[in-house]
Amino acid sequence: MSISLALAGNPNSGKTTLFNALTGARQHVGNYPGVTVEKREGNWVINGKTLKVTDLPGTYSLTAYSLEEKVARDYLLENRSSVVVDILDATNLERHLFLAVQFMELGVPLILAVNMMDEAESSGIEIDIKLLASLLNIPVVPTIAREGKGKKEIFEELEKFDISTFKGSGFEISYGELIDEEILELEKLINGFSSVIQKYPSRWAAIKYLEEDPEILKIVDKADFKGEAKKRLEDLKNKTRNLFDMDPETIISDKRYGYISGIVRQAVRYKKESADRHKMTDKIDAVLTHSITGPVFMALVFYILFKATFAFGEIPMGWLESFFGFTGDVVTKIVPEGLLQSLIVSGIIDGVGGVLGFVPLIAIMFFMISFLEDAGYMARMAYMLDRVFRTFGLHGASVMPFIISGGIPGGCAVPGVMAARTLKSRKERIATILTAPLLMCGAKVPVFVLLCGAFFGEKAAMAMFWLTMGGWAAALLSAKLLRSTLIKGESTPFIMELPPYRMPTLKGVLLHTWERAKQYIKKAGTFILAISIVIWAMMTFPQLSDQEVSKYEQIKQNVSVEYEGTQELDAKLLEADNLLRQAELKNSIAGRLGTAITPVTELAGFDWKTNIALIGGFAAKEVIVSTLGTAYSLGETDPDAPEALSDKLINDPDFDYITAISLMIFVLLYAPCFVTVVATAKEIGWKWAMFGVISNTVLAFGLSAAFYQTARLGIFS
């Protein structure tokens, strides 16, 4: 019979490290149905057998308050044939046993893996594994997951389980006479409710009922027509309040800790004082979370993060760019000129290539983020910045998604949105994901460089600075607005662990990076390919009538006759060609759309040329500059060398610095590019993703129109 196992444990117990050690690269990441909690599954091949391993989300308890706890609990209740391997941090056994005891009470087949035995030893903690196993009456295995030690032992214990005959370990904690009796009575009562015992073990349900677990209260009260259980709970509450000034729930939790303390006192010996054991982490924290050196170091980390990403990312990005450029050239040569060529080169290769070009950037960014997270530094950043972010209804852990998305110019909202997974609380996560794309991502920068260069000359750098600040202000204020309207409500408790600093394993960091890159590549191959084609079609169809085309051909003819033999011929021919491109673009769906909405967009000072560029910018913000070039009949403008376009803009009488500012406000804030929209949908659902598209565009247009109108009034009055 094939055994499957589920890995469970507290956050920071080394659970994922063990999962990686067991499954290697034979794993995949998905989501639990209907929720955005990551579900990792993999195969463990040992002694010629293949075991299915599921990595449950890290939790401190099974109270089902947080999404992670609920997911872990439901998984265990629904997959009774899995053996649970609970990973505990040997250096922190007492706390980690709190979860283990809850698994024991749930009656699941359980193996305890006491992890980081090496660290425990060097910190002077001696654990008597055999004694622990006999006290708890379940198998206990010492492991060092980082080095892959303990796998064989886990397998040996696993083989001893006969799942088909497993009937629970019969483990019970005494909660004191009063509560114990009540549990027995309730258990009898619950045994009569088939809807409850189909899903939950009856004794466990009885305990949870007394702990006032919301889910259990609901299902039991629903089955309990006479309200008997409810009355019993109320009576018990009155009694315990009178006798001990406590609710049953508190007594139960205290007794659990009491039981665990008893076990730990017998099985664990400390050879060093607590202060000595944590010297290292405390010393590092004294600097890294210090009120002055802490923020300085953090700023340095951000700086390095960006420098390194672009320094290392540019090289492989260049390779990819040349590769797609080369592929485009080859196709241009092989496929005859016409629609098919245009579709393959401009639609598919440029579209997908543009997206895949980001892969190195994303990989490097996640490499460093995983490193910071595994090292324990991410929790410190959240700790130091929580006060700031909380003011805007966010969470300390919102900092990473913000910074990556463009808190420092040059980020990218796609990995930013993905990085918001470290946020455990849903409300703060939605607010973070929806507002992060308002920041200054790398793709917006060329637009600003063009406009600032054209209209602000020497003050361009200053203008860029204020735009970055504007992005921050917009993101934080919109977050505040969201959190006080659509996703309002108390902030989720912040309370969390500051894990000891640890050197991350290369394997763990690499696996994590690969996972993220893989998800991104998959998206580029499917959804993004489809949208690239749609946008290409919008900018290509309908085509000009033959009559129109021949008109431009005629112009070209005239030009070649007129300038024959002169040096100007090529330039003049190109000019004529660009006029054709401009006419083609204006005639396309995107062009017509751009023209049709002019009456509205004029409020913000945008004419049809700008509108088309903005529509194209929905594919990727980089496209704005090149499309603007085509619309100004300059042919495709290379975003890195926009001088010609810049001159055109300066000379356009309808385009002055007020239009430029209005356009910059709009570009900074309007709908995220569709790659970001897809990423957002994956994280928090299509409803929110579409909401982001609409609300950001409305916000952007409102602000730029308000600015444009006010500024014009100022000039004309």
Next chain:
Amino acid sequence: MVLVCLRQMEKNSHGTIKKINGSREMERRIRDLGLFPGVKFKVEGRAPLKDPVALRLDNCKITLRNNEADNIMVEPEGGES
């Protein structure tokens, strides 16, 4: 025995948790992270903006916001170590 609120504890002072108030969810969260009556701790420090607060427990470090610390009543220990 004089109980004080955790928020009022100075940096580097020691204490023992005596009582946890607050909403059920808040209390449960606090307990789940190992802060329950009888646990001894040291106030390790506060974030640069004075909130949240970091506590050193016997085997781990926990951080919580001041408004969460308001729910925790503590018996302070005299003297520094």
